[in-house]
Amino acid sequence: MTARYLLKVEAPIGVSAAGLFIGFLVFFTIKKGCLRKKHLKKDVNTMELRRYRFDELKKATDSFSDERLIGSGAFGNVYRGVLGDEKRTVAIKKAHSESNESAEEFKNEVELLSRVKHKNLVSLVGYCSEPKHKILVYEYVSQGCLLEYIVGKERNPLTWQQRVNLAIGSAKGVAHLHGVEPSIIHRDLKPSNILIDDEFEAKISDFGLVKKGPNGDASHVSTQAKGTPGYMDPAYCSSLHLTTSSDVFSFGVILLQLVSSRPALDHTRRQSEYHISNWAKSSVERGMVEDILDVSLQLEPCNNKMMLKMAQLGIRCTAWEPKNRPTIRQVVKELEEALCQVTKSVQRSSYSEESQSFSIDSVLLQRFYVESFEEISVRSASLRCLDVTISSNNNEEVDGR
Numbered sequence: 001m002t003a004r005y006l007l008k009v010e011a012p013i014g015v016s017a018a019g020l021f022i023g024f025l026v027f028f029t030i031k032k033g034c035l036r037k038k039h040l041k042k043d044v045n046t047m048e049l050r051r052y053r054f055d056e057l058k059k060a061t062d063s064f065s066d067e068r069l070i071g072s073g074a075f076g077n078v079y080r081g082v083l084g085d086e087k088r089t090v091a092i093k094k095a096h097s098e099s100n101e102s103a104e105e106f107k108n109e110v111e112l113l114s115r116v117k118h119k120n121l122v123s124l125v126g127y128c129s130e131p132k133h134k135i136l137v138y139e140y141v142s143q144g145c146l147l148e149y150i151v152g153k154e155r156n157p158l159t160w161q162q163r164v165n166l167a168i169g170s171a172k173g174v175a176h177l178h179g180v181e182p183s184i185i186h187r188d189l190k191p192s193n194i195l196i197d198d199e200f201e202a203k204i205s206d207f208g209l210v211k212k213g214p215n216g217d218a219s220h221v222s223t224q225a226k227g228t229p230g231y232m233d234p235a236y237c238s239s240l241h242l243t244t245s246s247d248v249f250s251f252g253v254i255l256l257q258l259v260s261s262r263p264a265l266d267h268t269r270r271q272s273e274y275h276i277s278n279w280a281k282s283s284v285e286r287g288m289v290e291d292i293l294d295v296s297l298q299l300e301p302c303n304n305k306m307m308l309k310m311a312q313l314g315i316r317c318t319a320w321e322p323k324n325r326p327t328i329r330q331v332v333k334e335l336e337e338a339l340c341q342v343t344k345s346v347q348r349s350s351y352s353e354e355s356q357s358f359s360i361d362s363v364l365l366q367r368f369y370v371e372s373f374e375e376i377s378v379r380s381a382s383l384r385c386l387d388v389t390i391s392s393n394n395n396e397e398v399d400g401r
């Protein structure tokens with residue numbers, strides 16, 4: 001009986017001791033797991049970015065030779081490099097100086113870029129941080145920057161579709177930055193910081209000036225005004241209150257440049273029209289996009305309706321009062337909707353069964369069926385003859401030769 005009793009008493013003690021032991025085991029395993037996860041999480045950010053030694057990057061760029069130089073900016077020179085082990089072509093940006101400002105920009109870029117990944121943002125592959133060398137290593141974007149297409153003479157002019165596509169892609173990149181928590185404000189959006197890849201997609205680059213947006217209920221962050229003249233939001237410059245709408249202002253300037261291929265600031269224009277938004281405003285408000293359209297678009301088939309929409313958005317984004325500007329998400333949405341509409345109407349009008357080709361004096365002509373003449377605008381230097389049938393309410397037929 002005693003034995004039974006003992007057993008009876010001992011059994012619960014044994015069970016609870018085992019339970020306690022298992023409990024501790026589970027607790028420590030979970031805790032260890034959590035710690036490991038935390039450690040891993042910390043590592044993920046830095047692990048995805050590779051840390052390079054200076055001599056590796058020196059080798060990758062033939063000692064930072066002039067033949068490898070792609071361009072130069074405020075932070076430093078950019079070189080095309082090939083990394084030996086991976087045979088991967090990269091862009092290597094080497095700081096000009098060891099100033100505190102460069103070190104600050106470098107740290108800023110590494111920290112914030114390791115938090116974001118998006119197909120319309122240039123990705124940071126790694127970095128080199130040695131006492132005398134601060135170097136950033138990016139994915140290589142092969143087709144140059146938007147500025148070269150807007151003002152440069154060496155690149156072919158952009159078609160209207162390319163302009164819209166680049167606008168939508170870069171707006172999506174900015175929307176991704178604004179959408180993370182807390183938001184990331186780029187502060188230096190401009191055509192030289194929009195790169196173009198093999199598939200002619202836009203990628204936002206140059207994150208040296210990025211700032212974390214306001215936390216929680218705060219409406220803005222107070223910070224020194226930095227950026228590039230012509231693209232900087234005047235409201236931010238005067239109040240030093242930075243919000244995502246300052247990037248929207250800069251983006252508006254880019255939209256107007258995509259339509260007109262004009263500089264943001266032009267001192268050859270009269271003073272009241274130095275800034276591109278002041279120069280374009282009245283034409284856009286009257287719906288006269290032809291007045292500001294890039295000349296090269298006037299020689300090619302161009303959808304003026306879409307260009308007008310882009311210019312109108314450009315004017316809204318550059319509104320003086322930040323509260324009157326759309327968000328970048330709104331910009332993406334409106335551009336996509338407008339493109340969808342014009343694409344549908346062009347398909348409906350120019351490729352109907354009634355389209356046919358014929359020749360006069362051995363010149364091959366295409367006959368288009370156009371539902372509404374406003375829907376399509378064709379201006380071509382090589383267009384010798386225009387034969388258009390307009391189906392309007394009164395079924396009027398126009399035959400112009």
Ligand SMILES: Nc1ncnc2c1ncn2[C@@H]1O[C@H](COP(=O)(O)OP(=O)(O)OP(=O)(O)O)[C@@H](O)[C@H]1O
Nearest residue numbers: 071072073074075078091138139140141145192206
């Ligand atoms: N990832 C990259 N791939 C290919 N080319 C690049 C890359 N990053 C930059 N470049 C090229 O290097 C040039 C210099 O870039 P950088 O951003 O340093 O200066 P910037 O934009 O011209 O001037 P700023 O310092 O005022 O921004 C760019 O114009 C671009 O053509």
Ligand SMILES: [Mg+2]
Nearest residue numbers: 073192193206
């Ligand atoms: Mg740049």
